[in-house]
Amino acid sequence: MTDDAILKLLVPATLPAARDATERLMALGRRFGDEDRALYETAVMEWLTNVVKHSYVPADGGIIRLVAQAGALELHLVIEDRGRGMTAAQFAAAPSQMEFDPAALASLPESGMGLAILKSVMDSVIYEQQQGINRLIAVKRWRS
């Protein structure tokens, strides 16, 4: 993969399409080590799933715009949607680490882990809402 390879996708807001987009994106992620690659793919799927489930409703027929650029130092990713989104404050308030007692069976988290995964995997992540567009900008540096 040469530097500055770019991938642009318009993704229907469905879970199968989110899966396909994530798999296609990983063609740009060949410079990640194995573990970074696995976690990066999961992190992106988390955000796309979040958009499909919570930003749009099924009847919206919503579209997600994804632009990824593989540069010399990092993989730069922008994901945009025009659904309800979450506020920047809600995004900021989501934890970046899972905290729970592993021995307390009843209180183990069944959901709400996606944003923690995203925040902990990416080296930099910015979320903003501007003029009806919800935009995630995520950067992950190459490490072997």
Added chain:
Amino acid sequence: MVLEDQVEGDYLVVSLRDKRLDAVIAVSFREAMLERIEEGQRKLVLDLSNVGFLDSSGLGAVVVVLKHLGQQGCLYLCGVTPPVMAVLRLTRMDRVFKTFPTRAAALAA
């Protein structure tokens, strides 16, 4: 989504044949596993050796299964691949689930 069952003594070994345990199949996977518990299975081994991708929806489904089994049952994970283990570690769920490299190791536990 395809699950393959094999009875091994007191254990029901359930092998997920799909390559991804993600949001696309999480609900159907969870419901299929809960059906097995409702049928009386209390000792489960989940064989994940085919699975190379796990997200929080899939992981959440496995947590639901563990909770339904409760303290009287058990859920072992076997054949956990490196990408799946990376997600378990990141979410700290590696402290929750008992994992084994192989099905035989899980059954011998």
